Amino acid sequence: MITKSAAILAAAMLLGGCSTSLDHQLQTNDRNYEVSWSSDPSPIPVNDFFTLEVEVRRDGELLTDGELSVDAAMPHHNHGMNHVPLIERTGPGRWHVEDMLFHMPGYWELYFDVRDRGVTHRAQEPLEVD
Amino acid sequence: MLLLWCITTLLGVAEEERPVVFTPTEQRRILQHSPVPEPPDDPTNAWDLDPDAANLGQALFYDAGFSRNGQISCASCHGPMIAWTDGIPISTGMGPGKRHSQSLLNVAHNRWFFWDGRADTLWSQAMHPVEDPAEFDGSRVDYVRRIHEDPAYREAYESVFGDLPSMADTERFPPGTRSGTPEWTAMTEADRDHVDRVFVNCSKAIAAFERELRSVDSPFDRFVEGLREGDREKMTALNSSEQRGLQLFIGDAGCRQCHSGPLFTDFEFHNIGIPTGHGGPPRDPGRFGGIEFVQSSSFSSHGEHSDEPNGRKARRTGSIVQGQEHWGSFKTPSLRNVARTAPYMHQGQFEDLGTVLRFYNTLEDMQVQDHHQESVLQPLDLTEQQLADLEAFLRSLDSPLPPRSLMGPVDPRTGLPPPRPETGPPTPSESENQP
Numbered sequence: 001m002i003t004k005s006a007a008i009l010a011a012a013m014l015l016g017g018c019s020t021s022l023d024h025q026l027q028t029n030d031r032n033y034e035v036s037w038s039s040d041p042s043p044i045p046v047n048d049f050f051t052l053e054v055e056v057r058r059d060g061e062l063l064t065d066g067e068l069s070v071d072a073a074m075p076h077h078n079h080g081m082n083h084v085p086l087i088e089r090t091g092p093g094r095w096h097v098e099d100m101l102f103h104m105p106g107y108w109e110l111y112f113d114v115r116d117r118g119v120t121h122r123a124q125e126p127l128e129v130d
Numbered sequence: 131m132l133l134l135w136c137i138t139t140l141l142g143v144a145e146e147e148r149p150v151v152f153t154p155t156e157q158r159r160i161l162q163h164s165p166v167p168e169p170p171d172d173p174t175n176a177w178d179l180d181p182d183a184a185n186l187g188q189a190l191f192y193d194a195g196f197s198r199n200g201q202i203s204c205a206s207c208h209g210p211m212i213a214w215t216d217g218i219p220i221s222t223g224m225g226p227g228k229r230h231s232q233s234l235l236n237v238a239h240n241r242w243f244f245w246d247g248r249a250d251t252l253w254s255q256a257m258h259p260v261e262d263p264a265e266f267d268g269s270r271v272d273y274v275r276r277i278h279e280d281p282a283y284r285e286a287y288e289s290v291f292g293d294l295p296s297m298a299d300t301e302r303f304p305p306g307t308r309s310g311t312p313e314w315t316a317m318t319e320a321d322r323d324h325v326d327r328v329f330v331n332c333s334k335a336i337a338a339f340e341r342e343l344r345s346v347d348s349p350f351d352r353f354v355e356g357l358r359e360g361d362r363e364k365m366t367a368l369n370s371s372e373q374r375g376l377q378l379f380i381g382d383a384g385c386r387q388c389h390s391g392p393l394f395t396d397f398e399f400h401n402i403g404i405p406t407g408h409g410g411p412p413r414d415p416g417r418f419g420g421i422e423f424v425q426s427s428s429f430s431s432h433g434e435h436s437d438e439p440n441g442r443k444a445r446r447t448g449s450i451v452q453g454q455e456h457w458g459s460f461k462t463p464s465l466r467n468v469a470r471t472a473p474y475m476h477q478g479q480f481e482d483l484g485t486v487l488r489f490y491n492t493l494e495d496m497q498v499q500d501h502h503q504e505s506v507l508q509p510l511d512l513t514e515q516q517l518a519d520l521e522a523f524l525r526s527l528d529s530p531l532p533p534r535s536l537m538g539p540v541d542p543r544t545g546l547p548p549p550r551p552e553t554g555p556p557t558p559s560e561s562e563n564q565p
């Protein structure tokens with residue numbers, strides 16, 4: 001357990017040059033922003049509502065302004081989620097997301113769209129939900 | 131494969147008997163399907179768990195007196211002896227309907243009600259049949275008047291919900307008045323509100339009764355218990371054919387993509403392209419229309435009659451976005467007790483499980499809609515033996531029906547069977563044979 005969280009932390013430092021307690025880290029596709037997230041419950045369950053905590057950083061610093069939207073889809077099935085998630089900003093660069101529901105098992109993509117200074121940057125996470 | 135076949139044949143072990151070995155992934159998936167938890171509470175119905183409300187609801191459910199000809203009750207299309215369905219493709223009450231009746235077993239687990247999910251609570255669902263010309267063809271004013279005039283109903287109602295003001299004035303409450311008619315609009319707002327309030331309360335009582343319609347203990351559940359505990363004896367609750375069918379269901383046949391969880395449904399909507407009962411392209415908008423209805427109805431979870439109008443449920447109903455992909459999609463049915471609920475699909479298109487499985491196997495005559503439609507199903511190309519295994523597995527999802535005491539009319543005040551009539555057929559609760 002200790003080694004696992006240490007590894008996660010190390011990965012976080014490498015990637016973002018900063019620390020976060022959230023267990024998934026990725027970058028926007030243009031590599032300008034770092035997005036960290038974790039879900040509750042974790043891992044994401046099949047067909048049960050879950051919540052997300054999300055942090056967005058630029059150059060290691062939490063974003064002071066900017067907006068986040070979150071969406072997800074099963075690209076091979078040609079559909080997304082049935083509900084629009086509720087997104088609440090909880091502080092600089094931090095968001096809480098409710099009403100997420102992956103109603104089918106299989107391959108999902110989770111999308112974080114960071115809108116900052118008039119431009120939207122997407123980070124996407126491939127997920128196998130089973 | 132061939133080698134295995136030779137060995138088993140030589141050893142005289144028929145295909146039939148060979149034990150099925152489940153991989154860790156398969157085991158994990160199987161465990162997701164059992165046991166069935168308690169149905170979730172419904173915070174939009176404050177009487178959801180009230181046993182007195184459930185007694186009143188049971189009396190209402192089996193009472194044909196609310197229909198225009200006095201002969202149709204909820205049980206006419208949701209008969210207890212056939213898993214609370216009606217056994218025919220398209221239900222008919224006072225007039226011809228459009229869809230197949232749904233089983234009410236384990237109904238309180240649902241997120242949405244009806245094939246198109248146009249009700250988001252069990253209680254608001256129960257209001258629909260009363261004024262539907264295809265069902266009771268009655269009116270809410272007559273309904274509420276009867277509650278008021280019948281001493282047993284009145285006493286039961288008042289003990290659960292409080293005072294029931296008089297409906298005697300037929301000028302204020304014109305007989306036969308349905309919501310949405312000119313007569314209804316001509317009533318004062320306070321009078322309309324009174325009628326709606328009582329009508330809603332009775333529907334909440336029906337929902338409290340329906341919550342008790344559970345049927346969850348099947349051979350499959352004993353098998354899963356065995357798998358969880360490592361008890362081989364319990365695992366024999368499913369024979370090899372049923373176990374192979376299970377393996378297909380959670381594996382190659384892809385059924386668990388939609389028929390997931392302990393109820394074998396995702397509680398959501400898909401268009402699987404079943405050929406229409408009337409021939410030609412589909413006319414029923416399904417979920418597309420259901421979203422419109424549930425979001426605009428004042429009897430949905432966000433409305434004034436809900437006991438939690440600002441809760442999660444209301445928010446989630448509001449957060450669905452209607453899209454082309456919803457056109458012609460229908461709610462995934464639970465597969466528990468599916469052997470009892472023929473015919474199948476929203477128009478009862480398929481008469482037996484064999485026909486259902488042949489459709490999934492070939493997708494013959496599938497109604498493919500526009501490019502917005504989700505694409506999940508592929509022809510399975512299973513062998514006859516595999517189809518038989520899959521069917522055997524589906525049949526193993528059979529549980530005993532709920533207790534007899536829930537199967538017939540009761541006195542709304544006590545929940546006990548009414549005194550036996552002098553003549554007439556026995557009620558199902560009194561008859562001795564169960565299917």
Ligand SMILES: [Cu+2]
Nearest residue numbers: 074077079104
């Ligand atoms: Cu899908």
